[in-house]
Amino acid sequence: MDSVPSASSALSETSSDQDLFAAIQLGQVTALDLLYERYGRLVYSVALRVINDAQEAEDITQDTFLRLWQRSEIYQPHRGSLYCFLIMLARARAIDRLRSRQSHFRNIQQWQLSYEQAATLPSPLESATLKERSHHLREALKQLSKAEREVIETAYYGGLSQSEIARQTGLPLGTVKSRSRQALKKLRTALKSVL
Amino acid sequence: MTRPSDNADFTDLIAGYALGNLSAEEMAQLRLNLAENPQLSQELVAFQEALVLFAYDLPTSNPPAHLKGQMLGEAAASRSPVSAQPEASTSPTSSDNLVRFRRFRRSAWITRGSTGLAAGAIAALGLNQLQLRNQTQQIAQLEGRLKAAQNELDQIREIAQTQQQLVTLLGQSETQVHELVGANPEQVGTEPLRASLLAQPDN
Numbered sequence: 001m002d003s004v005p006s007a008s009s010a011l012s013e014t015s016s017d018q019d020l021f022a023a024i025q026l027g028q029v030t031a032l033d034l035l036y037e038r039y040g041r042l043v044y045s046v047a048l049r050v051i052n053d054a055q056e057a058e059d060i061t062q063d064t065f066l067r068l069w070q071r072s073e074i075y076q077p078h079r080g081s082l083y084c085f086l087i088m089l090a091r092a093r094a095i096d097r098l099r100s101r102q103s104h105f106r107n108i109q110q111w112q113l114s115y116e117q118a119a120t121l122p123s124p125l126e127s128a129t130l131k132e133r134s135h136h137l138r139e140a141l142k143q144l145s146k147a148e149r150e151v152i153e154t155a156y157y158g159g160l161s162q163s164e165i166a167r168q169t170g171l172p173l174g175t176v177k178s179r180s181r182q183a184l185k186k187l188r189t190a191l192k193s194v195l
Numbered sequence: 196m197t198r199p200s201d202n203a204d205f206t207d208l209i210a211g212y213a214l215g216n217l218s219a220e221e222m223a224q225l226r227l228n229l230a231e232n233p234q235l236s237q238e239l240v241a242f243q244e245a246l247v248l249f250a251y252d253l254p255t256s257n258p259p260a261h262l263k264g265q266m267l268g269e270a271a272a273s274r275s276p277v278s279a280q281p282e283a284s285t286s287p288t289s290s291d292n293l294v295r296f297r298r299f300r301r302s303a304w305i306t307r308g309s310t311g312l313a314a315g316a317i318a319a320l321g322l323n324q325l326q327l328r329n330q331t332q333q334i335a336q337l338e339g340r341l342k343a344a345q346n347e348l349d350q351i352r353e354i355a356q357t358q359q360q361l362v363t364l365l366g367q368s369e370t371q372v373h374e375l376v377g378a379n380p381e382q383v384g385t386e387p388l389r390a391s392l393l394a395q396p397d398n
Contacts, residue, residue, distance in 0.1 A: 029271050036263055044258035046250050054259075061258055062266045069270045080240050084247040134251045141252060149252070155214050156246050157253060162216045181210035188210070188245040195241040195248075 013037070017082040025072045032069050038130065039083055040065070043090045050094035050159040060097070064090045083133075091157070098159050140190035148183035155180035206238070213242040364393050371395070 011023055011030050017038075023031030043064050048057035064086055068075060075085045141149060154165060155176070162180075166173040188195065208225040211217040217225065229236055364370045370393055377388030 029267060032270050033263070033267055036266065040258055040263065041255055042250055044262075045253050045255045048256050049253050057256075058258060058262050062262060062269070065266055066270060066273070070273060081244060084240075084244050087247045087250050088243065130251075133248060137248050137251045140248075152246070152249055153253070155216070156249065177211065177214075177216045180214050180216065181207055184210040184214060184242060184246065185206055187249065188206075188242050191241075191245050191248065195244050 018077050021068075021072070021075065021077060021082055024069060032065060035068075035082075036065055039086050042083070042130075043086055046087050046157065047090050047094045049153075049157045050091055051097055052159070056097055057094070060090055060093045063093060095159065099161070136191065136194050140187060143190045144183060144186055148179075148186060151180050152183045152187065155183075205235070206242075209239050209242050212239060213246050361393070364395070367395070369395055 011020065011028065011034055013034060015023075015031075015034060017035075020031045020035045020038075024035065040061060044057055044061040047060040047064075048054065051057055051060065067089065068086070075082065144152075154160065155162070158165065160168065162173060162176050165171075166176045169176065171179075205228060208217065208221055208228070211221055212225055229239070365372070373392040373394065375390040375392060
């Protein structure tokens with residue numbers, strides 16, 4: 001896990017995220033290529049879901065990977081999975097495009113806090129393939145109602161603030177918050193065995 | 196044994212944090228809890244990972260094919276990442292970049308070599324594209340000239356064919372040659388128009 005591949009290490013589609021990241025730190029473009037192949041679609045989809053603009057989603061996707069490439073120190077492997085970091089960064093940047101700089105700063109701070117404070121052991125999902133992750137998620141989502149899934153998606157990937165969601169749905173702000181939290185807690189419980 | 200992470204209030208704070216909907220008071224409470232029990236941050240990360248994992252359930256869209264090449268091109272053209280050294284500013288200035296770039300040049304020759312190769316490949320690709328564009332333009336010009344020459348050649352062949360027919364006719368004994376001379380009274384002092392008419396009795 002902590003092994004760092006040498007510059008001459010052979011990278012392939014089966015290389016772990018951590019090996020790819022270590023190679024990115026060494027400046028191997030091939031590693032960035034492989035990482036993009038692995039997560040480019042996911043990052044782009046998240047950006048597109050949040051910002052609903054293909055051109056902006058392209059910019060955010062490119063920016064996300066280049067950010068990691070140019071400032072690899074912003075990700076610390078022992079504090080969370082790489083795919084989680086990429087998606088959170090892409091989402092934060094997408095929100096940034098939607099909202100004010102102040103709001104962006106709050107969002108950036110949000111994921112920074114996690115990585116600053118958290119010193120986690122790698123979760124089983126970290127070494128899982130995309131297919132395995134999708135499988136675990138599908139199994140977990142079976143335990144959530146459609147409404148619960150929608151509230152998570154809207155709350156996190158909808159690109160709307162809680163107040164905006166409350167206005168849009170006509171629900172009290174407190175209800176919006178509590179419902180989304182309850183749904184997330186349920187999802188986390190459903191994923192307990194792998195997270 | 197009851198762990199704080201099992202506490203409903205605490206998990207509610209974590210969920211709210213992951214979703215980004217904590218109030219200031221709730222955030223303060225969460226920070227306090229985490230300061231008292233740093234290991235609880237694992238649970239916080241788990242909630243965030245759960246949210247991120249949810250992305251796999253979003254409708255997926257393929258980024259445009261050109262995006263990957265564009266991104267890799269920029270990555271290769273830009274400097275390579277430096278060794279992990281935290282920086283105070285999240286927005287490095289150009290001088291910061293210069294310092295980091297110089298530091299990188301001193302310390303990571305292997306990185307520079309691989310990136311240099313990649314950058315060289317990109318530059319070579321750009322040069323090849325430029326050469327290709329020039330060659331394409333040259334080919335188009337040559338094709339135009341070739342077409343004009345082809346037309347001229349066709350005309351010459353047509354003339355030659357006509358001349359050949361005339362020579363053939365003149366070589367035949369039965370061919371009669373009639374000289375025609377213009378007789379226009381208004382063309383006084385000028386050379387009269389002349390023409391030859393070849394005729395064969397059977398035609």
